[in-house]
Amino acid sequence: MLNRLFKLDQHGTTPGREVQAGCTTFAAMAYILAVNPAILAAAGMPAAGLVTVTAVSAAVSTLIMALYTNFPLALAPGMGINAYFSYTVCLGLGVPWQQALGLVFVNGLAFLALSLSGIREKIINAIPFQLKMAITCGVGLFIAFIGLKNGGIIASHPVTLVTHGALGSPPVLLCFIGILLTVVLMVRRVPGGIILSILAITLVGLLTPNGTGGTVTQLPGHFVSLPASMGDTFLKLDLGYFRQDFVKALTVVLTLLLIALFDNVGTLIGVAQRAGLLDPQGRLPGAGKALVADSLGVIASAGFGTSNVVSYIESASGVEAGGRTGLVGVTVAVLFVLALFFTPLIQAIPAAATAPALVVVGIFMFQSVAHLNLRELHEVAPAFIIILATPLTFSIAEGIGLGLVAYAIIYLATGRARQVNWMVYTLAGVFALHLFRGLFPG
Secondary structure, three states: OOHHHHOOOOOOEEEEEEEEHHHHHHHHHOHHHHHHHHHOOOOOOOOOOHHHHHHHHHHHHHHHHHHHHHHOOOOOEEOOHHHHHHHHHHHOOOOOOHHHHHHHHHHHHHHHHHHHHHHHHHHHHHHHHHHHHHHHHHHHHHHHHHHHHOOEEEEEEEOOEEEEEEOHHHHHHHHHHHHHHHHHHOOOOOOOOOHHHHHHHHHHHHHOOOOOOEOOOOOOOOOOOOOOOOOOOOOOOOHHHHHHOOHHHHHHHHHHHHHHHHHHHHHHHHHHHHHHHHOOOOOOOOOHHHHHHHHHHHHHHHOOOOOOOEEOHHHHHHHOOOOOEEEEEEEEHHHHHHHHHHHHHHOOOHHHHHHHHHHHHHHHHHHHHHHOOOOOOHHHHHHHHHHHHHHHHOHHHHHHHHHHHHHHHHHHHHHOOOHHHHHHHHHHHHHHHHHHHHHHOO
C-alpha cells in the first residue's frame, strides 16, 4: 500500500529509509516547538496552548504537502514571519492578535488564489534577484537581533539605543555558549544540531544559577501530560482590522506574501534540487501543486492560531538521509503529534536555550549576502537599505518597503525605468502609501 501511495519503487527508496529520513527532518526542525510559542506569547497570545497550536499546524500542513504532492517537504510556522507577526504587527502596530490572525487568513486566501492562477510565480519572477537576497539577509539580521535580545546579550540603552547586556550573568553567558555550540554542531554537520544544542543548554541550565535564587532551567511538576487545549486560539481570528485601516492591513498582507513567497519557493527549489526532483531545465514538475499545498497550510494555521506555516529548509537534512517521497512528511507529522504529550518538558526550555536557535537561523539567512552585486551602486543601495532598515526599524515591513521605494526611485531617476517590472512599481506604490501617509493629512 505504501509503495502504491508514495511510489517508493519509482523513487528508488524503501519505507525504512523514508521513516529514517522523516526522523532526521523532525530532529532538525523540532526546535520550533520551543521557539514559536515563545515568540507568539510575546504578542499577548494565551501561552497555555501554543505548543499544541505549533505542533498541530506543523502536522496538518506537512500532511497536506505529503499526500497532495508526494514531496519530502515538512512545514511549520515560519521563523521570521512569526517575529513579524508578534513584534511588528501586534506589538509595533498595536493590532490585537485575533485581528493579526485575520490578516494571516486573508494572506492565505490570497496565496491560494495567486497559486491557482499562476500569478504567484510571476510576482516572484518580477522581484529583482538583488532585492530577494537583500530581504533574506534583512530578515536574518532581524531574527538574530531578536535572539540576542531574548538571550540578554544585548539590551536597550537611553543614549546609544542598544548596548551589551549583563555578560557576566550566568543565563547570558549560557546563551552565548549555546550560540557557539550550535554553530560548531552545524559546521560539523551533526544531524539535528539545533535541537541538540537546545537540549544541552537546557540540561546545563538545571545546574546554572539564574541570579534570583533559582536555576536557569526550572523542572516542571510532571514530564508527560495530555496535550493542552487550543480552545483559546482556535478559530479566534478576526477580520476587523481591514475596516479600521485598510491601507495598513493591505501592507501587512503584502509583506506576509513577499516573505512567504521567497521563503517557500527558495526552499522548494533548494530541497527538490538536492533530492534530484528537478527536470533538465531546472524546473520542478508539480511545483504548482506544492504552492497550493502550502497555501492551504497557511489558511489552516490561521484557524488553529499561529502565523504562516512555510516549507522548512531543514527538510534538506531528510533528503540527505535518503528521503524522496511524501512518506517523509507523514513521519514528521506523526512525530509532531507524539511530541505534544511531552509539552511540560518543552515549556520548561529556557530562553537561554531557544535564543541561540534564533541567532543561528539568522546567520543561515544572512549567508545570502554572498549573492549580492556590491559593485553597482544603483543595485547595492536599495539592498543595503533593506538589510539595514529591517533590524533597525524592528520591522520587516518597513525594511522591505523602504528598499522597494528606493529601488523604484533610483531606477526612475537614473534612466533605467524600463529595466524594472511594472509589478515592482505597483508594490513600491503600496508601500509608499503606508510609509509616507503622514504627508497627506486626512
